[in-house]
Amino acid sequence: MLAHHWEQVYRTKDVHTVSWYQPVPHRSLQLLGGVLAPGDAVVDVGAGASTLADHLLARGPIDLTLVDISSAALDLVRTRLLASSPAASPGSSVRFVQADLRSWVPDRRFDAWHDRAVFHFLTDPAEQQAYARTVAAAVRPGGHVMVSAFHRDGPDRCSDLPTARYDADGLHEALGGDAVFARVHAERELHPHPRGGTQDFQVLLLQRR
Numbered sequence: 276m277l278a279h280h281w282e283q284v285y286r287t288k289d290v291h292t293v294s295w296y297q298p299v300p301h302r303s304l305q306l307l308g309g310v311l312a313p314g315d316a317v318v319d320v321g322a323g324a325s326t327l328a329d330h331l332l333a334r335g336p337i338d339l340t341l342v343d344i345s346s347a348a349l350d351l352v353r354t355r356l357l358a359s360s361p362a363a364s365p366g367s368s369v370r371f372v373q374a375d376l377r378s379w380v381p382d383r384r385f386d387a388w389h390d391r392a393v394f395h396f397l398t399d400p401a402e403q404q405a406y407a408r409t410v411a412a413a414v415r416p417g418g419h420v421m422v423s424a425f426h427r428d429g430p431d432r433c434s435d436l437p438t439a440r441y442d443a444d445g446l447h448e449a450l451g452g453d454a455v456f457a458r459v460h461a462e463r464e465l466h467p468h469p470r471g472g473t474q475d476f477q478v479l480l481l482q483r484r
Contacts, residue, residue, distance in 0.1 A: 285347035290324040295392045300327045310419045315386035321393030324351040336366030381413040388420045395424035395438040407451045414483045426475040456481035
């Protein structure tokens with residue numbers, strides 16, 4: 276059911292008008308840019324049709340994995356990257372993985388995990404805990420995790436689905452707490468909705484212990 280929902284979103288909607296669209300994901304690029312080294316392995320979960328991959332590939336060598344439940348979303352990114360100019364930096368690679376994060380088991384470890392606007396769709400505590408276990412297993416010690424989820428003052432629904440909402444402490448705890456991740460940075464971000472107004476996000480940058 277969930278896979279069908281997101282396939283319909285990416286097959287029927289203009290990705291430039293969905294509420295989470297960003298022409299340039301500035302905060303993600305700034306925060307990741309501060310912790311990544313050339314050639315690092317990065318996974319963008321719930322990548323959708325985000326332009327994050329385009330910008331990371333243009334910055335320098337990177338080992339990038341894009342994970343999404345929707346094959347249509349991944350096809351949009353694949354087509355866009357193939358058509359983009361200039362080409363990705365030498366030494367870069369991109370892997371596309373169609374998977375449901377609720378059951379996905381990564382086959383490798385990463386230097387950085389990025390999630391913008393996915394975790395808040397997990398409203399079942401068991402699914403939240405499974406996600407946290409996956410992150411902890413997938414990120415190497417010393418690696419980083421950036422998660423942006425709706426703040427407590429953000430919307431309780433998005434794309435016709437209910438959402439969970441967090442402050443910095445609540446999001447950190449939901450991801451495993453201080454025993455698993457040291458908090459590096461926390462901020463609230465007001466995301467401008469493409470059709471007007473804003474959405475309030477809680478952004479965390481964590482480091483795997």
